[in-house]
Amino acid sequence: MTAQQSRLRVRKQDQITVVEFVDRNILDEANIAQIGEEIGALVNDDPSPKLLISFANVDHLSSAALGALITINSRIKAKDGQLRLADINSQIIEVFRITRLDRLFQIHPGTREALASFS
Template sequence: MGIETNAKDGILTIRIRDQRMVDEALLEQLERDVTAMLDKSTEERVILDFESVQFMSSSMLGKLVKIHKQCQGFKVKLKLSGVSPEIREVFKITRLDKLFDLEKDEAAARKAFLKRGIFG
């Protein structure tokens, strides 16, 4: 699984490099990796970047909800960036767009975090 991370300005960016997030083993690995990063990181803000993701299964939605809850447990603010229009529509249909803060791209997510300071 391709994940890249970068920490800058108190923001941890996790970029998912896989185009298709459908394999259960891949999804489990993503959850483990993100949990480990949250456990080690001192950043209070996380961007999960989906720019490369073109398709994801309903299981991925469940993993994202778990990751969101983990972020809350760590008192970390989470934003999703680079979500394609098709996947954004799935978020809308499932009403997960109410749970997740979806930003156009990583730059917009970073700007939104920096604009709001450490509390946003």
């Protein structure tokens, strides 16, 4: 049996977990489910998760991907953790505005600003 290829690039910076996506298009629901599971495991493993998700490589995402982000946000909130989103291109930021999810998530223009925003 071969190991499933990760859909994320993960690194630790201070106490913050920084996540980037491997895929440019986050549309395939099987991939979205895997992304949700992988980030969910990162949240589970951390008693007080501080997570930064960078969309630097992402060109497209669907409502299913938004749903996965909402679930991750709820899990982080339940552990009194913190979630930040960053590096979202102008087309995708419009998707967040249309859905009003820019009110739910803390979105920063770049990774540096997002890292500085954690308390």
